[in-house]
Amino acid sequence: MRLRTHIVTGGVIGFWIGGPLGGVLGAFSGAVPDVDLDVGSVARGARGLGALAIVGGTLGGYLLRSPWMIGIGLGGGFLLWMLIRLPHRGPTHSLALAVLWSLLGALLWKEPALAGAWAAGYLSHLLLDALTPQGIPWLWPLSAGRLRLAHWRTGSLWDHGILLLSGIAGLGLLSWRLLNG
Numbered sequence: 541m542r543l544r545t546h547i548v549t550g551g552v553i554g555f556w557i558g559g560p561l562g563g564v565l566g567a568f569s570g571a572v573p574d575v576d577l578d579v580g581s582v583a584r585g586a587r588g589l590g591a592l593a594i595v596g597g598t599l600g601g602y603l604l605r606s607p608w609m610i611g612i613g614l615g616g617g618f619l620l621w622m623l624i625r626l627p628h629r630g631p632t633h634s635l636a637l638a639v640l641w642s643l644l645g646a647l648l649w650k651e652p653a654l655a656g657a658w659a660a661g662y663l664s665h666l667l668l669d670a671l672t673p674q675g676i677p678w679l680w681p682l683s684a685g686r687l688r689l690a691h692w693r694t695g696s697l698w699d700h701g702i703l704l705l706s707g708i709a710g711l712g713l714l715s716w717r718l719l720n721g
């Protein structure tokens with residue numbers, strides 16, 4: 541599916557689970573698996589983010605005397621650089637990475653609704669990509685077999701339809717929340 545479909549769907553699901561902040565986290569997590577796309581703004585953004593994590597983590601950790609910060613900055617940054625070199629729809633589109641991502645969310649967000657929105661955004665990405673002919677390597681690294689739930693092509697009417705439905709659901713949720721305080 542297209543990146544905008546992932547961002548909107550992840551955002552709406554996150555919003556439903558965790559409110560406005562949950563929506564932001566869901567949208568972010570919904571986009572993350574495509575960090576392996578080696579073209580365009582996603583890869584450039586991820587490379588920049590990786591560099592920022594490495595430099596920021598090292599400098600900040602040194603200044604604050606926090607080995608944790610240095611470790612997370614270096615580890616996270618290099619992981620990001622490694623991921624963008626992977627084949628598209630590789631390991632980032634597996635259940636194993638979804639579990640790791642959810643664990644990271646549980647560490648970062650003390651509030652269960654926010655951790656839930658974080659995890660759900662990632663899972664929504666895998667589910668949407670599993671609807672396309674390429675499928676996803678859901679059991680990586682155990683198996684290279686791909687899960688395909690449908691044959692809806694990226695950019696097809698189905699893709700547009702899901703984006704439209706997510707947008708309508710998001711507007712409905714927003715107005716429901718505004719009306720009910």
Ligand SMILES: [Zn+2]
Nearest residue numbers: 573574633669
């Ligand atoms: Zn994807």
